[in-house]
Amino acid sequence: MNIADIRKSYEKAELSEAHSQADPLMQFDQWLKEAIASEVPEPNAMTVATVGPDLRPSTRVVLIKGYDERGIVWYTNYESQKGQELAGNPYAALQFHWVELERVVRIEGLVEKVSAEDSDAYFATRPLDSRIGAWASPQSQVIPDRTVLVTAAAKYGAKFLLHPPRPPHWGGYRLKPDTWQFWQGRKSRLHDRLRYRRENDAWVRERLAP
Template sequence: MVFVNLANLRREYSDRGIGVTDLTADPIEQFARWFAELDKAVPKSDTSWFEPNAMVLSTADAEGRPCARTVLLKRFGPDGFAFYTNYRSRKGRQLAANPAACLLFPWYPLERQVIVTGEIRKLPDAESDAYFATRPRGAQLGAWASEQSEVIADRALLDERYTRFEREFPETVPRPPHWGGLLLEPQAVEFWQGRSSRLHDRLRYVREAQAWRLERLSP
C-alpha cells in the first residue's frame, strides 16, 4: 500500500483578502461578481477539470443523517439558486422530508468558497418543462432510463431501459413527471477568501425580513 504524507500537501494561501466595504449590499449581486471573476480567471482550456457552476449539495433525511453530492447550478437570481434532479432520487426524497439544505461552491482557482444555506422548494412545472426542452436528447432519455439512487443488477439493465425509451420517444421526449427543478431560497450566504497563516476572511450575509445583514466570522 502506498501512503501519501498529507502534511506535505499543505500550501500557503495568498493575501488578497476581503473586507466588508469590498462587498455589495446584496449577496446575490456579490455572488454574480465572484462568478464573473472566476469565469475570467479560469482559461476555457482548463474546464476539463473544473466546472465553475459545480456545487456540493448537502441534505439530511428525516432522522438528520447527512448526505452530500455534486450537482450543477443552472440559474441564480433574487429568488435563489436552481438545479434539476429526479425527485425520486435520494436527495429528492430527503428534501421532501426535510427541505433544509446547503450549497458549497469550492472555487479553488481563486482560493474562494461560497456557502449558501436555506430551504428548498420545487420550481413551477412550466419552468421545468422549458429547461428540459433545452437538454440534449441523450440527457432527456437518460432522465427516463435512470431510476436514480435505486440498486440495479448491472449496467446492461440501464442500457436496456435507455434503448426502450429511445424507441418509445422517437421524436420529442417529454419531461418525466418525477424529474424537475428545485430552488434553494437563501437564508444565509457566506463568502470565504483564503489568506495566509490560515487567518481566512469569512463574511456572511444573514437574511432579516426583506433585508440582509453582513457580519464577519472568525476563521
C-alpha cells in the same frame, strides 16, 4: 508523502467589507462570473447537502442552472435520495469551491420545487441523450448491472425518438437563501470570511473568525 504535511499558502486575493457587495446575490454573481472568466474547471458545480429522516447528512455534486433574487436553481430526479430527503426536510445547504481562486461560497435556506413550466422549458434545452437518460435511470435505486440502464435507454429512445417529454419524476428545485457565507483564503490561515444573514427583510453582513 504524509497527507498531514500537505499545505498551501493562500495569497491570491482578499475580501473586505469595504470592497464587497451589500447584497449577497450581487457578491455571488460577481464571484461566479470571475470563476467563469478565469476558466476554472466546472465553475457551475456545487455540492448539495440534505438531511434524511435518520438525521444523517448526505452530499452530492450538481450543476447550478439559474439564480436570481428568488434563489438558486438546479434540476434532478425527484425520486432520488436527495429528492426524498427534501420531501421530508425541505432545508438544504449548497457549497461552491473554486480552488484556483481560493474561494468558497456557502448558501443555506428553504428548498421548493420550481414550476412545471420552468422544468418543461429547461428540459427541452437538454441534449437528447440527457433527456432519454432522465427516463432510463431510476436514480439512487440499486440495479444489478449497467445493462439495465443501456436497455432502458434503448427502450425510451425507440418510444420517444427525438421528442421525449419531461418525466413526471424529474424537475427543478430552488433554494431560497437565508444565509450566505463568502470565504477568501488568506496567508497564515487568517482567512477572510463574511456572512450575510436575513434579518427583518434585510441582509446583515458580518465578519466571522476563520
